[in-house]
Amino acid sequence: MTSSPSSTLPYRIGYGEDAHRLEAGRPLILGGVPVPQAEAGAVAHSDGDAVLHAVADALLSGLALGDIGQYFPDTDATWQGLDSRLILTRALELVQGRGYAPVNVALVVTLDRPKLGPLRPQIARSVAALLTLPESEVGVSFKTSEGLAPAHVQTRVTVLLGRVDG
Ligand SMILES: [Zn+2]
Numbered sequence: 020m021t022s023s024p025s026s027t028l029p030y031r032i033g034y035g036e037d038a039h040r041l042e043a044g045r046p047l048i049l050g051g052v053p054v055p056q057a058e059a060g061a062v063a064h065s066d067g068d069a070v071l072h073a074v075a076d077a078l079l080s081g082l083a084l085g086d087i088g089q090y091f092p093d094t095d096a097t098w099q100g101l102d103s104r105l106i107l108t109r110a111l112e113l114v115q116g117r118g119y120a121p122v123n124v125a126l127v128v129t130l131d132r133p134k135l136g137p138l139r140p141q142i143a144r145s146v147a148a149l150l151t152l153p154e155s156e157v158g159v160s161f162k163t164s165e166g167l168a169p170a171h172v173q174t175r176v177t178v179l180l181g182r183v184d185g
Contacts, residue, residue: 033081037072038173050142056133064093068103073174075110122179123156129173
């Protein structure tokens, strides 16, 4: 599962995306930050953090290490209600184990309600801390689906990985 060919490229691009259905009465957590005004939260096996899942998948894809479903299968009761910060930390360890580290991250969250603008600094700070990056290296954009997917949260992420161990 972790035996992709080793790479010596100085930089590698990773891309990830994740989506969850929203249901009333559940908490909504994005980038490790609880969204206080949310009327609905993610239906998921873990805590349903679409931002951290997409960032973790982006890290893994950058080194062709597969996806988080392989490391945290939703058929395994161990991961029930799992704090997604642990998923991201594990993905980061796998990347670091291959001699790479994130350089910068760009993420786009699509959610109709509530408006996330006020949480932008908190989400950027939270994701940056988890990746041990300066906050300035985490770009956070917000979009709505224009009513196309009101009960839905989606995140798309690109990450640049840089080789650190020569
Ligand atoms: Zn997810």
